Amino acid sequence: MNAIELKNVTKTYPGSTTPAVNDFSLELEKGSITTLLGPSGCGKSTTLRLIAGFEKAEEGTILLDNKVVSDKYNWVPPEKRGIGMVFQDYALFPHLNVYKNIGFGYKGSDKDQRIKKIIDLVNLEGFENRYPSELSGGQQQRVALGRALTNRPVLVLLDEPFSNLDADLRVHMRMEVQQIIKEAGATAIFVSHDQKDALAISDKIVVINNGKIQQVGSPRVIYQFPSNDFVARFVGQTNIIQGVIGEDEYTAETPLGMIPCYHNHGHKTGTPVTISIRPDSFELDPNGSIEGTIVSSIYTGESIDAKVKVEAENKPITILTHIHPEKVVTNGDKVNFKVLPNFVAVIKSDS
Ligand SMILES: Nc1ncnc2c1ncn2[C@@H]1O[C@H](COP(=O)(O)OP(=O)(O)OP(=O)(O)O)[C@@H](O)[C@H]1O
């Protein structure tokens, strides 16, 4: 069952020549969490506004719960769409306490019961009488999320909900918000330009650039097998190299030698391809066929991000690798690597 479906949705703002949202087609399952991920100005907020009904698409169809809410002939206004919104600045009512903020607009006869249930869900017992100005950033965010969930929305839309939080709280709230949404059984769409938020929270990521969807997939697929140059570079760090599909179609001949390349988009032997190799795919191995020299290294705690110069076909290339942090490396060290297949993918270089 789909909670939402977009079919060929296009929106061009008046006075603009290029669409802010260009021919979007997307299906999101009930109960799933999706992140729209992309750089500033790529069309993320516009997509949310189209779904919520604050903007009208000039082309395409939007369905919520399998009912058309927007197309050439139909228009359901925002208040009738059953959507909960969490805005970037939370937009809480400053003159209402937590209890009243969460209950705002709820018409059911079980109002008190419902509010208590949501307060419990968002972990704000004991804070019912506080005003927004008396809460921390994370608590305010939970009030905003609670308020969006009280009316049992078909869909919750969250526009950059973590951008006001500091790094530690951000990581904590990512997990918490994900859990609350799952517990409430809601379907949610997040907007983010932070790839870590997107990878951590989502069942599905939609990568957008210049108003166009670049790739839709699970965090694992997006990270391991980016489908084009833009996705490979935007979601994490990568090495882009040229190669030719080898005798065995699951290998590629590259300046680094023959490497495994299972994710080959069906290209046949001899086809020139562009390949993304994540830094995680290189593993130090004394018998590894790639020989190089460490030129710089940064210890991050989680790994050592090392640049390695490799003499490839008489022309040196520098690759970025992630080395296990227990190792000790020094600039000038000669090292050998092998390539693990799981983070190697043929990409389309036209993005
Ligand atoms: N009301 C508007 N009128 C005209 N152009 C607009 C309007 N709102 C947004 N745009 C333009 O549409 C494009 C997409 O904007 P949008 O707000 O959807 O981007 P975004 O991905 O949310 O970016 P950010 O990460 O900066 O919030 C941009 O080029 C922007 O300048």
Ligand SMILES: [Mg+2]
């Ligand atoms: Mg925006």
